[in-house]
Amino acid sequence: MIPALALIVGVVVGLVFEPSVPTGLEPYLPIAVVAALDAVFGGVRARLDGIFDDKVFVVSFVSNVLVAALIVYLGDKLGVGGQLSTGVVVVLGVRIFGNVAAIRRHIFRA
Amino acid sequence: MTDPTPDDDAVTEAITVPLPTPAPATRAPAPRSPASPEADDPPAVGEPDATGRELVPARAVRPEAGGPSPAHRRPREASRRLWMKVTVVALCALLGVSLAAQLRRNEKDGALAGARQEDLVRILDELDSREQRLRAEIAELQERRRTLSSAAEGSQTVQEDLERRSEELGILAGTIPAEGEGLRLVFRPGSSALGAELILDAVEELRGAGAEAMQMGGRTGSPVRIVAATAFLDTENDHLLVGNHDLSGPYTLLAIGDPETMRAALAIPGGVVDSVEDAGGKLQIDAPDPVTVTATLSPATPRYAEPVD
Numbered sequence: 001m002i003p004a005l006a007l008i009v010g011v012v013v014g015l016v017f018e019p020s021v022p023t024g025l026e027p028y029l030p031i032a033v034v035a036a037l038d039a040v041f042g043g044v045r046a047r048l049d050g051i052f053d054d055k056v057f058v059v060s061f062v063s064n065v066l067v068a069a070l071i072v073y074l075g076d077k078l079g080v081g082g083q084l085s086t087g088v089v090v091v092l093g094v095r096i097f098g099n100v101a102a103i104r105r106h107i108f109r110a
Numbered sequence: 111m112t113d114p115t116p117d118d119d120a121v122t123e124a125i126t127v128p129l130p131t132p133a134p135a136t137r138a139p140a141p142r143s144p145a146s147p148e149a150d151d152p153p154a155v156g157e158p159d160a161t162g163r164e165l166v167p168a169r170a171v172r173p174e175a176g177g178p179s180p181a182h183r184r185p186r187e188a189s190r191r192l193w194m195k196v197t198v199v200a201l202c203a204l205l206g207v208s209l210a211a212q213l214r215r216n217e218k219d220g221a222l223a224g225a226r227q228e229d230l231v232r233i234l235d236e237l238d239s240r241e242q243r244l245r246a247e248i249a250e251l252q253e254r255r256r257t258l259s260s261a262a263e264g265s266q267t268v269q270e271d272l273e274r275r276s277e278e279l280g281i282l283a284g285t286i287p288a289e290g291e292g293l294r295l296v297f298r299p300g301s302s303a304l305g306a307e308l309i310l311d312a313v314e315e316l317r318g319a320g321a322e323a324m325q326m327g328g329r330t331g332s333p334v335r336i337v338a339a340t341a342f343l344d345t346e347n348d349h350l351l352v353g354n355h356d357l358s359g360p361y362t363l364l365a366i367g368d369p370e371t372m373r374a375a376l377a378i379p380g381g382v383v384d385s386v387e388d389a390g391g392k393l394q395i396d397a398p399d400p401v402t403v404t405a406t407l408s409p410a411t412p413r414y415a416e417p418v419d
Binding site for chain 2: 002003004006007008009010011012013014015018019020021026029030032033036037040043054055057058061062076079081082
């Protein structure tokens with residue numbers, strides 16, 4: 001409950017104060033956000049499964065973000081940044097869909 | 111924000127704490143068993159799978175490790191868990207902020223600010239080629255405009271040419287008024303009227319001396335423009351019929367041309383002046399400036415003649 005509130009508060013704060021994104025991080029922010037969303041949906045699912053663990057969530061959140069950014073960074077260095085970030089987004093999107101499906105089964109029993 | 115956090119945390123802890131401590135052995139396999147039948151999407155579910163896997167050793171280790179000194183373990187464990195919760199909350203807040211920032215950035219400066227280098231290069235290339243296309247188009251349109259305006263200028267010169275030519279022809283044909291330096295001849299008859307032959311001689315003489323436009327007026331009758339086709343006729347009442355106009359003396363002949371040449375032409379021995387004096391009349395010549403020929407003829411439309419191309 002608190003994390004969800006924190007998420008909402010964060011969105012409001014971001015909308016109100018419009019923080020500027022550091023130029024170096026700009027290309028990685030969208031991917032990082034998607035990766036973090038994946039971690040959040042995974043966390044919600046784990047919570048509904050009754051196996052939520054804060055440490056696992058923190059570790060998976062941070063590692064998801066870092067790995068996603070690293071892949072994109074590497075792709076940029078290799079000259080396939082566009083394709084790799086598309087690939088990362090696709091993989092994360094598939095995972096998010098899977099997690100959301102599980103959440104849906106939990107909530108609606110369907 | 112800081113005040114409610116510990117309370118709520120306590121609440122969540124109260125909810126979550128029962129999970130590990132009372133029945134670690136039953137709880138740990140419990141999520142696993144529903145997870146495996148439910149795993150119709152196993153590759154996508156790396157997350158909870160991982161959690162499940164990591165949970166088992168953690169729970170399994172804890173009772174063994176906590177065996178010797180559970181009293182020492184518990185507070186440190188609790189503070190660590192509290193820190194983890196705080197981190198979770200902080201991460202969620204961070205995600206919210208970056209989500210909002212990303213949304214803002216995307217709608218503010220479009221896609222360009224976040225685009226990567228190769229995309230920017232491609233966009234730049236496209237813009238370059240588009241610029242070249244547009245430049246070529248501009249050059250083409252300018253060229254066309256130049257052509258059109260020069261054509262317009264050409265047609266304007268042609269039109270001016272035509273107007274000037276039509277004026278010249280109009281003066282020669284007597285269809286438009288004319289003015290310029292020239293002579294005014296007044297034929298004053300003596301005892302007998304001056305014949306048409308004499309007037310015609312004078313006209314021919316003036317024409318020969320370069321008169322360009324002439325008109326003949328009398329005491330009565332409107333003035334007549336004299337052109338190549340003008341006829342002179344004596345009438346029975348000593349009047350003169352000039353181009354179907356009945357004129358009575360004294361006659362005034364206006365001629366536009368070089369005054370000196372015409373004066374000399376009239377004054378040659380046996381010329382017009384002598385002839386008029388012989389006929390008992392008097393010719394008065396002066397040179398008003400300008401001589402204005404106002405009488406005009408309506409142009410005759412040729413019925414039979416057609417221009418040859």
